[in-house]
Amino acid sequence: MSILAKIVNPSRYADEAMQQVANAGTSQSYWMMVKKQFRKNKLAVYSLRVVFFLVALASLADFIANEKPLVCNYNNHVYFPILRSYTVVMGINEWPSELQNVEWKKLNYKWSIFPPIPYLPENIDEANVHSVSPFDKQQVKSKRWRHWLGTDELGHDIFAAMIYGTRIALLVGIVSMSIATLIGLILGSLAGYFGDERLKVSRSSLIFNLLFFALGIFYAFGLRSYILSDALTHSFLSLFGQLLLSLLIFIAVIVIGNILALPFKRLPILGKKINIPVDIIVSRCIEIMISIPTLFLIIAIVAIAKPSLMLVMLVIGATTWTGIARFARAELLRIRSLEYIEAAHALGYSEVRTIFRHALPNALSPVLIAVAFGIASAILTEATLSFLGIGVPADTFTWGSLLAEARYKPTAWWLAIFPGIAIFITVTVYNLLGEGLTDAMDPRLRK
Numbered sequence: 001m002s003i004l005a006k007i008v009n010p011s012r013y014a015d016e017a018m019q020q021v022a023n024a025g026t027s028q029s030y031w032m033m034v035k036k037q038f039r040k041n042k043l044a045v046y047s048l049r050v051v052f053f054l055v056a057l058a059s060l061a062d063f064i065a066n067e068k069p070l071v072c073n074y075n076n077h078v079y080f081p082i083l084r085s086y087t088v089v090m091g092i093n094e095w096p097s098e099l100q101n102v103e104w105k106k107l108n109y110k111w112s113i114f115p116p117i118p119y120l121p122e123n124i125d126e127a128n129v130h131s132v133s134p135f136d137k138q139q140v141k142s143k144r145w146r147h148w149l150g151t152d153e154l155g156h157d158i159f160a161a162m163i164y165g166t167r168i169a170l171l172v173g174i175v176s177m178s179i180a181t182l183i184g185l186i187l188g189s190l191a192g193y194f195g196d197e198r199l200k201v202s203r204s205s206l207i208f209n210l211l212f213f214a215l216g217i218f219y220a221f222g223l224r225s226y227i228l229s230d231a232l233t234h235s236f237l238s239l240f241g242q243l244l245l246s247l248l249i250f251i252a253v254i255v256i257g258n259i260l261a262l263p264f265k266r267l268p269i270l271g272k273k274i275n276i277p278v279d280i281i282v283s284r285c286i287e288i289m290i291s292i293p294t295l296f297l298i299i300a301i302v303a304i305a306k307p308s309l310m311l312v313m314l315v316i317g318a319t320t321w322t323g324i325a326r327f328a329r330a331e332l333l334r335i336r337s338l339e340y341i342e343a344a345h346a347l348g349y350s351e352v353r354t355i356f357r358h359a360l361p362n363a364l365s366p367v368l369i370a371v372a373f374g375i376a377s378a379i380l381t382e383a384t385l386s387f388l389g390i391g392v393p394a395d396t397f398t399w400g401s402l403l404a405e406a407r408y409k410p411t412a413w414w415l416a417i418f419p420g421i422a423i424f425i426t427v428t429v430y431n432l433l434g435e436g437l438t439d440a441m442d443p444r445l446r447k
Contacts, residue, residue, distance in 0.1 A: 034440045035440075037439065038436055038437070038439075038440035041435075041439060043432050043435075044432055044433055044435065044436020044439075044440075045436075047428075047429035047430070047432040047436065048429075048433055050425070050429045051429055051430070051433065054170060054426060054429075055170060057163060057166050058169075058170045058171070059167075061163050061164050061166065061167050062082055062085075063082060064115055064116055064117060064163055065115055065116075065117035065118075065120065065121075065159065065160035065163045065164065066114075066115045066117075066118070066119075066120060067105060067118060067119060067120050067123055068081035068082050068085065069081055069082075069109070069112040069113055069114045070082060070113045070114065070115055071112070071113050072107075072109045072111070072112035072113070073109060073110040073111050073112070074098070074099070074108075074109050074110065074112075076110070079099070081099070081104065082115075114144075117148075117157065117159050117160050117163070118144070119147075119157035119159075119160045120157075120160055120164075121156055121157065121160045121161040121164050122156065122395065122397075123156065123157065123160070124154055124156060125147070125151060125155040125156075125157070126155060127140070127155075128147060128151045128155050129151070129153065129155040130153060131150065131151060131152055131153050131411075131412040131415070132147060132150055132151045132155075133150050133412075133414060134147070134149050134414055136150075149418055150414045150415075152402075152405050152412070153405065153408070153409065153412075156397070158402065158414060158418060161397040161402060162418055162422060164397055165397055165398045165399045165422070166422070168309065168382070168392075168396065168398045169379045169382065169383070169398065169399060169422075169423075169426060171309075171313070172312060172316065172378055172379060172382040173374075173375035173378045173379045173382075173430075174375065175317070176312075176313045176314075176316035176317040176320070176378045177317065177320070177375050178317070179314065179316075179321075180317045180318075180320045180321040180324055181321075181324055181367065181371055183317070183321040184322070184323070184325035184327075184328060184367075184370075185325075185360065185367065187328075188324065188325035188328025188329040188332065189328050189329075189332050189355055189356075189359070189360055189363075190278050190282065190355075191278050191279045191281075191282035191283065191325070191329045191332075192279070192328060192329035192330065192331065192332025192335075192336065192363075193336050193351075194276075194278045194279070194351075195333070195336075196275075196277040196279045196280055197275060197277075199275070199276045199278050200273040200274065200275055200276070201274065201276060202261070202270065202271050202272065202273050202274075203269065203270045203272055203273075203274060204261045204264035204267070204270035204271065205258065205265070206274065206276070207261075207270075208257040208260055208264075209254065209258065209261070211257065212253050212254055212256065212257025212258075212260075213254065213257075215257075216250040216251075216254055216257075217250070219249055220246040220247070221246055221250075224242070224245075224249075227242055228242050228243070228246065229306075231243075239310050279329075282325065282329070286325055289319065290322055294319050294320065294381075295381065295384065298312075298315050298316060298319060298381065298391075299385070299388070299390055299391075301315050302315055302385065302390055303390050303391075307390075307391055307392060307393045307394070308391070308393065309392055309393065312385060312391040315391075316378050316381055320374055320377065320378065323370045323374065324367055324370050324371070324374070327367050327369075328360075328363060328367060331362075331363030331365075331366060332359060332360075332363055335359050335362055335363055336359065341354060341358065341359060344358055365441045368437055369434055369438050372431075372434035372437055373430070373431060373434040375430050376426070376428075376430035376431050376434070379426055379430070380423070380427050382400065383398065383400035383403070383423050384400065386398040386400025386401045386403075386404065387400040387403050387404045389401075389404060399419040399423050400419070400423075402415055402418070402419040403415070403416055403419045403420060403423075
C-alpha cells in the first residue's frame with residue numbers, strides 16, 4: 001500500500017495491519033497444516049467424500065427419482081418436465097394445457113428419457129402393494145419399472161423414498177445446526193469477550209433496550225403469529241421470507257429504542273453506567289438448557305404443534321446451541337487478551353467491530369468441530385422423531401418413517417435394513433469427520 005493511501009485512509013490500513021498481526025505465522029501456516037494433517041486421516045477423508053456424495057444425491061434427487069421424464073418429445077414438442085416444474089413452482093412459467101394434471105407414465109411420447117428410478121416416493125403402484133420384497137417377483141411390465149429396494153404396504157417405492165429421505169436428513173442437519181451456530185456464536189462470543197465486568201451501559205440504554213426488546217418480540221412475532229403460522233403450512237421459502245421480515249422488524253424496533261435513549265443519557269441519573277454480567281447470564285442459560293433432556297423437550301414442543309419439518313428444524317436448532325456457545329466462549333476468553341485485540345481498543349474501534357471482524361474469525365476452529373458432531377446428532381434426532389411419528393408430516397418420507405413402518409410388518413426386512421444402514425452411515429461419517437477435524441485442528445500443530 002502506498003504512503004498516500006495510508007494517509008488518505010488510515011483506518012483501512014490499520015485494519016489490514018491488525019489482521020496481518022492476527023494472522024502472521026498462524027492463519028496461513030496453521031490452516032495449511034490443518035489441511036495436511038486432515039489428509040493423513042484416511043477415514044476422515046473418505047468420510048468427507050461420502051458427505052459430498054450424499055449432498056449431491058440430495059441435490060439431484062428430482063433427477064434421480066421422478067415420475068416425470070428428464071426430457072421427452074410429446075406432440076412434436078420437446079419438453080424438459082423436471083426443469084420446467086422448478087419454474088412453475090417459482091411462478092416464472094406454467095404448464096401447457098396438454099400437460100396439466102396428466103399421468104406422465106401413460107402419455108404417448110414420440111421418445112422420452114426417464115430418471116433411473118421412475119417413481120416419486122408418494123406414487124402408489126397398485127400392482128405391488130403389501131410390501132413386495134426386492135427379490136420377489138414383481139408385477140411390472142419390464143425391468144425398467146422394477147422396484148429395486150421393494151415396496152411398502154401401500155406400494156410406495158422404497159428406493160425413491162430413500163433418496164428423498166437423504167434430502168430431508170441433510171436439510172434438517174444443516175439448517176438446524178445453522179440456527180444453533182448463529183445462536184451459539186452470538187451468545188458465546190458476548191459471554192467470552194465481555195465477561196462479567198467489561199460491558200457497561202447507561203441506565204437509559206438498559207431500560208429502553210429491555211422495553212423495546214419486549215415491544216420488538218410483540219410486534220415482530222406476536223402480532224404476526226397468524227402470518228407465520230400460515231407461512232409454516234404453505235412452504236419453506238414462504239416461512240423463511242416471513243421470518244426474515246419479522247427479524248427486520250425486531251431489529252428496527254431495537255434501533256428505534258436506542259435512538260430514543262440517546263437524549264436521556266445526558267441526565268445524571270439515567271446517564272450513569274452500570275455493569276452487565278454477560279458471562280454469568282449466558283452461562284446460567286447454558287446450564288438451564290443442558291439440565292433439560294433435549295429430546296424430551298423437542299418431543300414436548302413438536303407434539304403440541306402442527307406437524308411441520310420446518311418446526312422440527314427450528315426446535316432442534318433452538319435447543320442444541322449450548323455446545324457451540326461454550327466453545328465460542330472459551331475461545332473468546334483466550335483471544336480477548338491478545339495483542340491485536342488490544343490494538344483494536346487503542347485505535348478506538350467499536351466493540352462490535354472488534355468482536356465480529358477480528359476476534360470471532362480467529363475462534364472458529366473448535367466451532368467447526370462442534371458443528372460436524374451437531375449435524376450427526378440432528379440427523380439422529382430427526383430420525384427418532386420420524387420413527388415416533390412426531391413433528392414430521394405423515395406424507396413426508398424420511399428414513400425414520402420407513403423404520404416406523406417396519407414395526408407393523410416385521411417380515412418386511414427391507415423396510416428396516418436400508419433406512420437403518422443409511423442412518424448408520426450418515427451419522428458415522430459425520431462423527432468421523434468431526435474426529436478428523438479434532439485431530440487436524442490440534443493446537444499443537446501451531447508449534
